[in-house]
Amino acid sequence: MAGANLPAMRSHNTALVLDLLRTAGEGGISRLELAERTGLTPQAVSKITARLREEGLAAEAGRRASTGGKPATVLRLVPDAGHAVGIQLDRDELRAVLVELDGTVVAARHAEVDLGAGAEAVLGAVVELAGELVERGGDTLLGVGVGAPGPLDHTHGVLHRVTGFPEYDGFPLRDALAERLGVPVVVDKDSNAAALGLAVGGEGGSFACLLLGTGLGAGLVIGDTVHRGARTGAGEFGHQVVQLDGPPCHCGDRGCIEALCLAAVARGDVAEAARVLGVGASNLAGLLDIDLVLLGGRTIAAAPEPFVRGVAAVLDERARREGGLGTTIPVRVAPGGDRGVAEGAAQLLLAPLFGRADG
Amino acid sequence: MAGANLPAMRSHNTALVLDLLRTAGEGGISRLELAERTGLTPQAVSKITARLREEGLAAEAGRRASTGGKPATVLRLVPDAGHAVGIQLDRDELRAVLVELDGTVVAARHAEVDLGAGAEAVLGAVVELAGELVERGGDTLLGVGVGAPGPLDHTHGVLHRVTGFPEYDGFPLRDALAERLGVPVVVDKDSNAAALGLAVGGEGGSFACLLLGTGLGAGLVIGDTVHRGARTGAGEFGHQVVQLDGPPCHCGDRGCIEALCLAAVARGDVAEAARVLGVGASNLAGLLDIDLVLLGGRTIAAAPEPFVRGVAAVLDERARREGGLGTTIPVRVAPGGDRGVAEGAAQLLLAPLFGRADG
DNA sequence: CTACTTTCGCAACGCTGTTGCCAAAGTGCA
DNA sequence: TGCACTTTGGCAACAGCGTTGCGAAAGTAG
Known part of the structure; x- marks a missing residue:
């Protein structure tokens, strides 16, 4: 509920143009195409x-072949006009990347970490890993x-009850890191983060x-x-119940997707794990009418095909039941590999520049 | 992905002000408060x-008591500056209302109908019921x-496979009605429609x-x-699977909420129906992090308390499991009674005036 | 070389919300 | 009653946005 004025309009349009420049990549884009x-x-x-050229965010990059008149001048984003550091803080490892405006990774770091060692130790490890990258970012670090x-x-920027590490409940990670590093933290x-990275990376529309x-x-x-929801807690997919009165989950409920899925994986039954995941994905797709399902994470990376096949099978069945008008929702492995989360985390700072209200 | 210009800015701000005037209701609102x-x-x-006063959409309505200076002039929406007709087309009945800008119902009609009688007959019944209201709306009908x-x-505006009446699959309801009535149809x-009506009616934030x-x-x-999703098919709540390999549903799947819920209702086990509904609501709440769950429809209207209690119990348990930081999501009966859908349908035309992109 | 197309900037313009200023209409106190 | 003060709200000038009108630049086509 905010009123718009001239500066707001200007920044909106600027972000729009900047986003098109980014999307165009190395090929660039002409002024008329932007229009x-x-x-x-x-x-x-x-x-x-x-204005963008004056600020150093854009530059001319040659000309395009003529189509019968004056050839168009191609404009391009200047990638190193801005940088952001992205960090994945996992239960047992730490990944950090330094990326440019166009999403290119110019430096990457990796370290092992034990969340159980305590907040102080973990914070130290993050600062050590990220500090160097922050310095490399220099003046252009966002x-x-x-x-x-x-x-x-x-x-x-406050953690809640991380499964397995209840002591972090209420830990103000954002403010602690911002103080130590001296730069804005999100x-x-x-x-x-992974989803944002994919959205910025070119996946349009709605997906999970x-x-x-x-x-x-x-x-x-x-x-x-x-979509983060009212209390930014949306996406609790693991504890969707798909089996009433099913086996107990460590969360205290019964029949959660996570419990069923992890149990199937543990006993080597990937097909059943994929089927359970597929039912969850199908529920989600029906509820939200999304365009695409992307699978990621270590377990998927270890055996991508059977998971993609199993999930797709359940979604196909749903589409078939809905008749001619129902479209099958494609299932793919999320690109980005094991750096997807870190790269997406960097986009938490870059995306707002391009008009994505996700910062 | 649209560029903004001055007219766009103007209509945005106008809609903003108009919405605040509407929300303020009979009490009105002062210029400074709007600012x-x-x-x-x-x-x-x-x-x-x-401008709004010149166009007849707003009017001055007295003054507010002074707070130490010049008393504020109160502004009010002029309710009958615009009208819309809302229709609920159900499997066995028809409801129509004529509402003013502020949502007040100024006329209501009801009729029985049988979808099985064929599209022509149903269309005729709708035109007969709505025609009179459309005329009453006159020049101000949106x-x-x-x-x-x-x-x-x-x-x-095309129907898909209505459960029990497959012959309507592909029927262009919007265009057929628009031609007969000679006014825009949504x-x-x-x-x-019911959800939109509630959102406009004052339920803020996110809810189901x-x-x-x-x-x-x-x-x-x-x-x-x-939220309608990519193909405007979102909200397929009834066929969320909550019991893997459960009893078959008429949709062809197994363990759908709808099948379990309707079966429990059929055998008089309201508590079990409410529990199943609660599990679905809990899944939804976890996935989307919504603020509120509202229950409506005939079955709920017949026995509101046990349903609200049963659903709330499941949501309470989820909140308890999440610990101190989890907030219980309130459950209520949707206000509006048996005219909720028709009134919401009218808002499909009124809401865009107030900047709600739902038209 | 001429005619035409396409690109793209300069200058004037219309319209937006903003700013500076002042009148109107109250309250509160001496 | 009179003066000081607060709050409301309009008039006028203004800055800044995208738009429009027009012309220069730089190609192709014949």
Whole structure:
């Protein structure tokens, strides 16, 4: 509920243009194309791009072949005009990346860590790993993004009860890190970070990013925006109940997807794990009418095909039941590999520049 | 992905002010209060409200007691400056209402109908019932909104496979009605219409509106906006699977909430029906982190207390498991009674005036 | 070389919300 | 009653946004 004024309009349009420049990548994009895609007049685009070039965020990059008249000048984002550090803080390891405006990773670090060693030790390890990258970012560093196991409070950057490590409940990770590093810090759930990274990376529309590793979580992107919900706790996919009065879960409930899935994995029954995951994905797809399901996390990485096949089978069946009008929802392995969360965490700071209200 | 210009900014701010006027109701609201709530300057608000008064949409309505200076002039929405007709098209009955800008119902009609009698007969019944109301709306009529059983295509106003009446699959309800009535028509799922009505009626934030009647559907409001999903099919709550390999559902799957719930109702076990509904609501609440669950529909209306109690019990347990930081999600009966869907359907045309992108 | 197309910037413009200022209409106190 | 003060709200000038009108630049086509 905010009123709009001229500066707001200007920054909106600037972000729009900047996002198109980013999406265009190395190939670049012409002013007229920018005008068409934004709905603005060519003259407005010229003014906006002139400002961006003055600020060093954009640059001319050659010309395109003529189509019968004056050849178009290609504009490009200047990637190193801004940087962000992204960190994945997992239960047993730490990953950090330094990325440029266009998402390119220019440095990466990795370390082992034990959450059980206490907040002070973990914080020290993060600062050590990220400190160097922060320095390399220099003046153009926008800040540090952290993806951590949920649930947590994204707005305030406070951890909640991390499964297996209850002592972190209420730990103000964001403020502690911001003080030590001296730069802005944003904290989000690892699955949300991964989802944001994929959304910025080109997955349009609405999709779910399911991460199966030591736990099971979901990042939901609805209409190009990460959906976090009222208390930023959305995406509790692991504890969706799909079997009334089923086997007990460590969360205290019964028949949770996570419990069924991890148990099946533990006894080597990948097909059943995939089927359970598929039922959960199918529920989610029906409820939210999403376009795509992406699977990620260590367990998936260890055996991608059977999981993709199993989940797809359940979704196909749903589509078949819905008749001719129902479309099968594609299932894929989330790109990005084991750095997906860290890269997405960096986007927590970069994305707002491009008009994505996910910061 | 649209560029903003001055007219867009103007209509945004106008809608903002208009929505606050509507929300303020009979009590009205002062210019300075509007300025505070929108973030605009008092001068901008003065200009905007002057325009609204010229157009007849707003009017001055007395003064407020002084707080030490010049007393504030109270502004009010002029309710009959605009009208919309809302229709609930159910499997066996028809309801229509004529509502004013502020949501007040100024006329209501009811009729019995049999979907099985064929599209032509049903269309005729709708035209007969709504025609009179459309005329009463006169020049100020914005159009007709229809809430029908899902699934359907909101964007194109085309019905899909209505459970029990497969012959309607592909029926272009919107265009057929628009031609007969000669006014704009918008079609949406009944549960979405009900949810929109509640959102406009004052339920803020994010909530789910679950309708249990001849079927079971959900309307999802996420961040003050009805969430319809990529193919406007979101809210397929009834066929969420909560019991792997459970009893077969008429949809072809097994263990759907709808099947379990309706079976429990059929055998008189309301407590079990409420528990199943509660598990579904709990899944939904965890996945989307919503603020509130509202229950509606005939079956709920017949026995509200046990359903509310049963659903609340499941949600309470989830909150307890999540520990101190988890908040219990309140459960209530959806206000609006048996006209909730029709009134919400009218809002399909009124809401866009107030900046709600649900039209 | 001429005609045409396409790109793109300069200058004037219209319209937005903002700022500076002042009048109006109350309260509170001497 | 009179003066000081607070709050409301409009008038006028203003800055800044995208838009429009127009012309220069830089190609292709014949």
